[in-house]
Amino acid sequence: MREKLEEIRRRALAELADYASTDRIEEVRVRVLGRQGELTAVMRGMREVPPEQRPEIGRLVNEIKVQVEARIEVLAAAAARAALEHALTQERVDVTLPGVRSSCGRFHPLTLAGERILDILVAMGFEIVDTPDIEDDFHNFAALNFPPGHPARDMQDTFFVDAGLLLRTHTSNGQIRVLERRRPPLAVVCPGNCFRRDELTVRSSPMFSQMDVFMVDEIGRVTMAHLKGVLIEFLRAFFGPDTRVRFRASFFPFTEPSAEVDIGCLLCGGAGCRVCKQTGWTEILGSGMIHPNVLRAVGHDPESYQGFAFGLGVERMAMLKLGVDDLRLFFENDHRFLNQFPATDEGVL
Amino acid sequence: MRLPLRWLREFLEIAASPTEIADRLTMAGLEVEAIENHAPAFAGVVVARVLTVERHPNADRLSLCEVDAGPIGRFRVVCGAPNVRAGMVSAYAQVGARLKAAGHGAVEQAGGFAPQLEAAVIRGVRSEGMLCSERELGLSAEHAGILDLSNGSEPGTDLAEYLQLADTVLDVTVMPNRGDCMSIFGLARELAALFGVRVRTLSRRRAAKARDGVGHLSIAVDIRDPDLCPRYAALAMERVRIGPSPLWLQRRLELCGMRAVNNVVDATNYVMLELGQPLHAFDLRRLAGPKIVVRRAGNDREMVTLDGIARTLVADDLLICDAERPVALAGVMGGQNSEVGETTDAVLLESAYFDPVAIARTSRRLGLRSEASARFERGIDRAVQVTALWRVAELIRKYAGGRLCGQVTDVDAKPAEPRTITLDVGRMEGLLGVRVPLPEVRRRLRAIGAQVASAPGNRLYVTVPSFRGDLSEMADLAEEVARLKGLAEVPATLPPGAGRVAVEREWQRSFRCASRDLMLGCGLTEVRTISLTAAAENERFGGLDRAAPVRLQNPLSAELGEMRRSLLGGLLQALRFNLNREASAFHAFEIGRVYGLVGDAALEAERLAALTYGDYVLGRIGAPPVRADFFTLKGIVERYFEGLGLDAAVRFEPLTANEVPYLHPGKAARIVLDGRSAGVIGELHPAEARRLELAYACALCEVDLSVLMTYESSPRRAIEPPPRFPSVGRDLALVVDRGLPADQVVRAVVEAGPAWLERVELFDVYEGEPMAVGKKSVGLACRYRARDRTLTDAEVNRAHEELIARVTTRLGAELRA
16 A cells, blocks of 8 residues: 555656646646545545554555645646746737827816916905996996096997997996995906907907906005006016016096006017017006096095006907917817817916 | 107207107107108209290100209200190209109119119200109109199209108007197197107297288177087188199198198198197188078988088087088088088188087097097197187188188187196195105196196195196096106005905805816816807807897897807807817817896806717727717716715706707706706707708707806715725616606615615616516616614615515516516
8 A cells, every 4th residue: 555655646746747737737636636536545445454554554645645735836836927927928018009088178278367367366365256248338438437428438349239238348347346335445356258349350359358456445555656566566477577567658537547558578578579569568458546536436435545457358468478469269269279278277377 | 640740840849769759658648659751752853943945846745944943053854744834843853863753764673762863865955854743753643744833932942851751750649538639739749748848839920920911701600509619710711712732731631641632621631730620611602691600400400511421410419500501510520512612712711619529429420530520529729719710821821822801700608717626745646656746746737738836735726728628636637747757757566455355265266167177177178259149049049048138239240149148059169160170079168158138137147068079088999989979978067066066966857848949859958956957968959960060969068157156155065984884785677667767766766775775876777678668677786884883684685675665666667587
């Protein structure tokens, strides 16, 4: 019996050589260790072994079982490793192929510009107030010191609608809407769309977006010097810290004194070019001290309160910053234009 | 206002260059849009008198002339012009002259003057130079004869100098409040104040010369409506000979953008440009006597203006009438019945002040904008009427041979009171934020023509000049003080209270930002469309409940005739625009307002609309892409509401037939938020898709943001820790009627379960074998979890059995085997 066992061991270990295939390993496992296997058969035939030899034979069977199992484990791990390595060589993908993707959305450039402007103004302490696009004459003209028939009304060609209403020609109606409801001190920005009877061309549009910004407080607390300070701070925040700003006397019915604000031409840096008509300056927005008649129209005493106001065009700010010179691009929504803007609103404008 | 600097310098001695002048004007609020340099198209041409004219010995059509060029000498020239005659004064191009315009023997050269004119032998006779036509001098296309200068110019004078051809013109934008700058003199006055020099006024002596030969005709002026015409002055002249004005005068009119007509009309225009006072000349013989009545139109309904057009009048239009009928539309245009023409030999000259608003109203209504109305509208000098009359009389006498018939009739029906403003200097400094020393304030205000006197306290009495109707209170004077030095004087300081104003939480803005971020995250690009649209589009896409569309009364075109009621039309237009430009897919959204009218009240509501079309998700290479349809957009909308934390409140309910006619009736839903309608979603109706020539389905939605924004104040969902006990899953498949919406099945299951049924998820819908026709199987995964213990299989099984029993009864459903 002992010889028989030694023969089983010898044969099994010989067959479980390093190069044994997975199939051969399995075959040996079943033949030697299986339920119908050789070692099981020896254990079953133990009755025929003389009792004094039985412990030794049992020990030997166990020894061979452990030995063969260990050998199989080592070989199986090696085979699995080899199989994986083989499989990995077969599973290479072309990493340069495109990924699974959906389209990438973009912010509209007017949103990028508008939100940037609001970020700056809100940081400066201005509060955002929404006001209506469809207005009456009082809020768009009369209260802003445009008396009926005043030639200044010609500066803007107005769309009139039913019910005696009109489409606001500027966001300055916001001043009236806010001032008639609330008492100073106030620091407000009113963003929104405005409408004028202009065709959509490179330089004009029947609809455009503006922001009216104003600050009102007791006499002497908000002066023209503050208007200049706020505007310079604001324009440098938007266009860059080196932006040059100048103030030119001008006329608006709702401010007195009034000032047109220019920034140093962004294209030529002030040397003079075609864009700035050789002046080195670009007109950017209108401003001034709120006209006493405006305060009177909404029931505030100009002997007690004063304030400044400025109005800016979002398209103009965006065009100058982006170097875009065709207004129509903002309203055509051509994907080849829009896709050039990033899908984040941080640090773009 | 166009400002020729030679003309300006008649009133102002100023050394500054054109650029310096332009800069000062611009900074002071009179923006110079352009600086134009005008140069003559010739050199070496002088004024010369033709002494003799003889027939050319060898040519019938040519003459041999002797010309006298004053100190330059006498010359013999050959001339082919038919109008040449002895005694005539014309333009003589000397030997050595250069003519830019094409002409006899002068070869045109690109970009420069022709070569010097040489003495030539013409048909055997030597010609020392030539006499020139207007065309040869580049003055006009006139070439019928040589230039006739027989209007008082000295032989030997340089022609370019005489005609003032070399000049610089500034194009000045005059704001509506500065009517006083609508004249050469007015701008001279302004520049004098800016540069601190004196302005020269028209000499009284010069104007007075026109008073020679005063006759005895007296003109009656009757102002019936002094509120619209406070002042009217008139003067008559006779023995007028209508003809062309001298060339230099014509030239000045042209430089200012006006056309020369004849010596009388030109004289009135010249004085208007010079002094800012519009004037009108009537043919005296065509008036019913020397009487002028100024009145409202009242019952007069029509008059024919001198352009030959019959104008419809309204009762408040101001008319100038003679004794019988209207002869002019005051301040806007003269009447045809009294127009000055070639046969006119006597004129009545009008110089008046009309109410700016009345003139603006009439000229705007009639669409008649003239140089005169532009000045009246802005408000002219209240005191210059008589001066202007004398000035025009002088010009007519000199260039049209007129003689005065009598004195000026000047009716000042409502004399203007000089306006005095009390200026609180401290208050002004408080407005400007800068200290200006009192003497400097006085100096600047005097520079603009105001009279300044001391007043008690830190105050001044400032009497504003007659030509500054725009100055009426402290803020106006503050602007003058700030403007004259340039606003650079005002320092830039930040308000002391910046940050003092409480910044309210900008909910609406952050809501819009969140909406944009979520849409971008779903791959949609933001667009902006014009909110004007066509009536047909508004009809197609419907609008706010019960609101009528807002119609424009003066639209640019029918295509932009109404305010949009929906954002969808604009999005579809953007889709079509892009498909026409190389796009095959388009995924976009817009946030904007829509409009409506209920009675007399305008409604504005903010909406978000989205559109997806074409490939939405591109799969891996070899796998098919996901193309946009109802469910891709629904996924976007679900993600949007989930992002806003409103996913539990939103439902999609089927639409009743044709409820939203532009959507596919079977693939459209109403978006309902806590029982309130918040918008619609669906695929575009196939008929609409065909109209737009779309190749695939196009999915659209429109959401009313005003409904969503009401959720701002609702309490945020409480944040809970992750569950500590495991969940147990049980699936079930229910066979229900095919038409039963899946979300009703899900809701029924949720309601049928215990409180600890955590979630029910639909994972499958199946129709066909072995189910009966008209039935479908809905596969659902139920997840049970208790907060406080691990559930046992037994209690889950019992609860699930009870759930099945309840839900099958409730829905009339069967459990699928």
